[in-house]
Amino acid sequence: MDTENCFHCGIEINKNEEILYDEKIFCCKGCKTVYEIFNQYELTCYYDFQSAPGATPQDIQGKYDYLDNEEIVTKLLDFEENGTHIVSLYIPHIHCSSCIWILENLQKLQPGISTSQVNFPEKKVRVTYSPALTSLKEIVYLLSAIGYEPYISLENFDEGKKQVDRSLIYKIGVAFFCFGNIMLLSFPEYFEVEEFWINQYRGFFRWLVFGLSLPTFLYSASGYYVSAWKSIRSKLFNIDIPIALGIVVMFIRSTVDIIFGYGQGFFDSMAGLIFFMLLGKLFQQKTYDFLSFERDYKSYFPIAITKILPNGQEEAVQVYDIEKGDRLLIRNQELVPVDGILISEKAAIDYSFVTGEAVQIEKKSGDKIFAGGKQMGTIIEMEVLFSVSQSYLTQLWSNDVFQKRVEQQHKSITDRISRYFTPALLVLAFISFSFWIFIDVTTAFNVFTAILIVACPCALALTAPFTLGNVLRILGNRKIYFKNALVIEQLAKVDTLVFDKTGTITTNKKTAITYEGDSLNEFELKVLKNALRGSNHPLSRRLYEFIPHQDKMVTTDFQEIIGKGIEALVDGQLIKLGSSQFLKTMTENTHKKTKVHVEINGVYKGSYVFNNQYRKGLEALFERLSKTYHLVVLSGDNDGERSILEKMVPAGTTLVFNQKPEQKLQYIAQMQLEGKNVMMVGDGLNDAGALAQSNVGISISENVNVFSPACDGIMDATQFEKIHFLLRYSKNAMNTIYMSFGLSLLYNLVGLSFAVTGALDPIVAAIIMPLSTITIVSFVTIATNIFARVK
Structure with missing residues (x-):
C-alpha cells in the first residue's frame, strides 16, 4: 500500500486518504488548518527548524467553557492588573526548537498577546496578554488549534501540590528485575555445566531469557530510542544516537545467536547496560534537583521588609517570616x-x-x-x-527581560564538543567493528557496543552546571547572591572595578552626624523625620536613624529625585532635603563635605554634615585589588574628601566626583568602548543605570530590601571585604570547569583505548559510565569547596 507522510505532524497516511493543499500533503483537516494559520501570518518558517514538527490538533469544542468563569481564571493567573494578565501554562507537547519558536511568537497569531516565553525544561509557556483584547479561553483554544493543547488542572496551582514523574523509577525497576533474572538463568552457561536438565532444556532457558529481555529492550530503553529518533529528524546528533544504536545491535546480535544456536547472546550485558545507564541518568537527575532545591530555597537573597507591630513600632523582618x-x-x-x-x-x-x-x-x-x-x-x-515563597521573587529578579546578552564561553565549548563528538564516535565505532569482524565476530560486536557506551559524555554535559550551581550555593551561604550562574563567568573576565562612594565604600552605621544652621524646634524635627521615613537613600536612612523617635504624621505628597533629594508635603508643611543644587534658596555652601541640606516652607534651615566612616578593611582590599585590576571611585558627592581618599587608596586609583547618575552610566560606557570589562559596585538606587551598563553590577546593601533589575548580584555589606575573594573564586570556578572538561575527555580517551582493543566488555563500560559522572561531580564539589576556603 502506498503511503505518504503528513507535512505538519509526520504520520503516515494512505494515498487515498490524503488531503492536498498548497502542493503539500496533510493527514486531516486539523493539520491543514494549522498550516493555513501559519501561512496566513507568514510563520511557515516553523517547518524550517524540523521536518514535520507539529502535533495533530484535537477537537476540544466546549472543553474549556469553564474558563468563562472569572473566579477560576483568577486562580490560574500569576499576575492580574487592569491592563495586563500573566499566566503560565503547561504544554506537554513541547519537544523541539520549532515548538519554542512558534510558542514565543504567539503575539503574531493572536491580538492582545504581548509576549510569550518558553521554559523548555518544565514544558511551560508564560503568556502576557491584555484582557481587553483577548481572554485566557481564546489563548487556550489558539494553542489547541495549532497542536499545543495545554494541560490545566486547578490542583496543579495549589501550593505544595506538584506532579512527580516516576517513569524513570519504573524503568529502572523493570530493568533491574529483568537483569537479575537473566543473570541467574545465564549462570549455567557461564560455567558450562553439563547436567541433564540443563542440556535437555537449554533452548527453553535461552528463549526464556529472550522473553525477559523484551521489557528491558522495549520499555526501559524506550527513552533512548525516542531521543535518538527526534535528534535524527532534526538533523542533529546527540549522544543518545550511539547509545540507542549499541542497544539495538546487542539485541539483534543476541537474537540471531539464539535462533541459530550460536550461544545465549548478550542479553545479560544488554539488560545490565540499560540498568546501569538508567541509574546514571537518575543520579544526574537527582544532581539537578539538588541544585534546583539549593537555588530555590537556600541561595536566594534575603529581602528584609518593615513590619508594623500592634503597638505601632516598626521592625525589620525577613520576608519568610511574614x-x-x-x-x-x-x-x-x-x-x-x-x-x-x-x-x-x-x-x-x-x-x-x-x-x-x-x-x-x-x-x-x-x-x-x-x-x-x-x-x-x-x-x-x-x-x-x-x-510567598522567596523563589518566586528570585524568578522575578531573574526575568529574561532584564538579562544581559553575553556569550557563555563554557556553554559554547560544551556545544562545540557535543557537535563533533557523536559523529566522530560513530565513525570510530564502525571502523573498529570493520577491523575486528575479520578477526572475531563476538569481539567485533563487543568492541562496537563498548565504544558507543564508554564514550558517553554525560559527565561533560554535567560539569559546568554542577560547578556553577555549587558556587552559587556556597556564595549564597556567604550572603552574596547572584541572579544566575552566568554572572560567575562574567566576573572571571573583569579587569576594571568601579566603586560608588556613599553607602558603598562608606558605612551607614558608624557615621558621625552633626547639624549646622538654625536650630530646629520639636515640630520641625517631627516633620523632618516623617519626610525621611519614605526614603531608602543611604544618607536618608542614616539621618532617619539619627533623629530621635517622633510621632507619625501624614505624608500627603512625596517625591524623591534620584541623585538630588526629596520633596515632601507633611502635615501641610513643604519639606525639601538634598544637595545644594537641589535647594536653590540656600544661602551658603562653604564646606566641601557630604551634607544633606534642609528647607522648610521655602526657608533654608541648615544642613546635616556626614563625617563618613569608611568600611573596615577598605585600604587592605584596595591594595590587593590594585595588583590585578584598574580601580575607579565614581561618586556623586563633591570632592571634599579627595585628600582623605588619596591617602587611603593605592596610587593609580582614579577618583571622579560630582557625577550625576547619567554621567556615571556614560563613564562606564566609555571604558567599555576602550575594551575594558567593568564591574560596578554601587548602592542599587542612584547607581541603577551604571549597574545596568556595566558587565557585572553588584549592589552593596546594609539591609537587602531595595534592589533593581539592573544589578546582577547583591552583596551584604558585612561581606564587603570579600570582593577580592569573590573575583578570585569566580576565576577558580571557571578553571575548575576547564579542568573537569579535561578530566572527562581524558576518561573518554582511556576508556576508548581499552574498548577498541577488545579489552572492555559492554557491561563493564555501562558500570564505568555512571562512575565517571560521580567522579566529575565529586571533583568539582571538592575543588569548589577547597577554593572557597582559600583566604
Whole structure:
C-alpha cells in the first residue's frame, strides 16, 4: 500500500486518504488548518527548524467553557492588573526548537498577546496578554488549534501540590528485575555445566531469557530510542544516537545467536547496560534537583521588609517570616514582597519586575497589590493576604527581560564538543567493528557496543552546571547572591572595578552626624523625620536613624529625585532635603563635605554634615585589588574628601566626583568602548543605570530590601571585604570547569583505548559510565569547596 507522510505532524497516511493543499500533503483537516494559520501570518518558517514538527490538533469544542468563569481564571493567573494578565501554562507537547519558536511568537497569531516565553525544561509557556483584547479561553483554544493543547488542572496551582514523574523509577525497576533474572538463568552457561536438565532444556532457558529481555529492550530503553529518533529528524546528533544504536545491535546480535544456536547472546550485558545507564541518568537527575532545591530555597537573597507591630513600632523582618494578616510598611523604591491589600489612601506601583514595562499603576485604599511591584513615591501600608515563597521573587529578579546578552564561553565549548563528538564516535565505532569482524565476530560486536557506551559524555554535559550551581550555593551561604550562574563567568573576565562612594565604600552605621544652621524646634524635627521615613537613600536612612523617635504624621505628597533629594508635603508643611543644587534658596555652601541640606516652607534651615566612616578593611582590599585590576571611585558627592581618599587608596586609583547618575552610566560606557570589562559596585538606587551598563553590577546593601533589575548580584555589606575573594573564586570556578572538561575527555580517551582493543566488555563500560559522572561531580564539589576556603 502506498503511503505518504503528513507535512505538519509526520504520520503516515494512505494515498487515498490524503488531503492536498498548497502542493503539500496533510493527514486531516486539523493539520491543514494549522498550516493555513501559519501561512496566513507568514510563520511557515516553523517547518524550517524540523521536518514535520507539529502535533495533530484535537477537537476540544466546549472543553474549556469553564474558563468563562472569572473566579477560576483568577486562580490560574500569576499576575492580574487592569491592563495586563500573566499566566503560565503547561504544554506537554513541547519537544523541539520549532515548538519554542512558534510558542514565543504567539503575539503574531493572536491580538492582545504581548509576549510569550518558553521554559523548555518544565514544558511551560508564560503568556502576557491584555484582557481587553483577548481572554485566557481564546489563548487556550489558539494553542489547541495549532497542536499545543495545554494541560490545566486547578490542583496543579495549589501550593505544595506538584506532579512527580516516576517513569524513570519504573524503568529502572523493570530493568533491574529483568537483569537479575537473566543473570541467574545465564549462570549455567557461564560455567558450562553439563547436567541433564540443563542440556535437555537449554533452548527453553535461552528463549526464556529472550522473553525477559523484551521489557528491558522495549520499555526501559524506550527513552533512548525516542531521543535518538527526534535528534535524527532534526538533523542533529546527540549522544543518545550511539547509545540507542549499541542497544539495538546487542539485541539483534543476541537474537540471531539464539535462533541459530550460536550461544545465549548478550542479553545479560544488554539488560545490565540499560540498568546501569538508567541509574546514571537518575543520579544526574537527582544532581539537578539538588541544585534546583539549593537555588530555590537556600541561595536566594534575603529581602528584609518593615513590619508594623500592634503597638505601632516598626521592625525589620525577613520576608519568610511574614504571615497572613501582618501589616507592612513599604518605602519608596522598595519591592512589594507578598500579595496584599492596600491600607494607605493611594499608591503608585511599578510592575516592571513582572511585566518588563516601567509603567506606574495608581492604586487606592482597599485595592489588591501583587508581589513583585515596586512602590514609587510616599510610604504605604498594606495588609498581607498570602505568604510567598522567596523563589518566586528570585524568578522575578531573574526575568529574561532584564538579562544581559553575553556569550557563555563554557556553554559554547560544551556545544562545540557535543557537535563533533557523536559523529566522530560513530565513525570510530564502525571502523573498529570493520577491523575486528575479520578477526572475531563476538569481539567485533563487543568492541562496537563498548565504544558507543564508554564514550558517553554525560559527565561533560554535567560539569559546568554542577560547578556553577555549587558556587552559587556556597556564595549564597556567604550572603552574596547572584541572579544566575552566568554572572560567575562574567566576573572571571573583569579587569576594571568601579566603586560608588556613599553607602558603598562608606558605612551607614558608624557615621558621625552633626547639624549646622538654625536650630530646629520639636515640630520641625517631627516633620523632618516623617519626610525621611519614605526614603531608602543611604544618607536618608542614616539621618532617619539619627533623629530621635517622633510621632507619625501624614505624608500627603512625596517625591524623591534620584541623585538630588526629596520633596515632601507633611502635615501641610513643604519639606525639601538634598544637595545644594537641589535647594536653590540656600544661602551658603562653604564646606566641601557630604551634607544633606534642609528647607522648610521655602526657608533654608541648615544642613546635616556626614563625617563618613569608611568600611573596615577598605585600604587592605584596595591594595590587593590594585595588583590585578584598574580601580575607579565614581561618586556623586563633591570632592571634599579627595585628600582623605588619596591617602587611603593605592596610587593609580582614579577618583571622579560630582557625577550625576547619567554621567556615571556614560563613564562606564566609555571604558567599555576602550575594551575594558567593568564591574560596578554601587548602592542599587542612584547607581541603577551604571549597574545596568556595566558587565557585572553588584549592589552593596546594609539591609537587602531595595534592589533593581539592573544589578546582577547583591552583596551584604558585612561581606564587603570579600570582593577580592569573590573575583578570585569566580576565576577558580571557571578553571575548575576547564579542568573537569579535561578530566572527562581524558576518561573518554582511556576508556576508548581499552574498548577498541577488545579489552572492555559492554557491561563493564555501562558500570564505568555512571562512575565517571560521580567522579566529575565529586571533583568539582571538592575543588569548589577547597577554593572557597582559600583566604
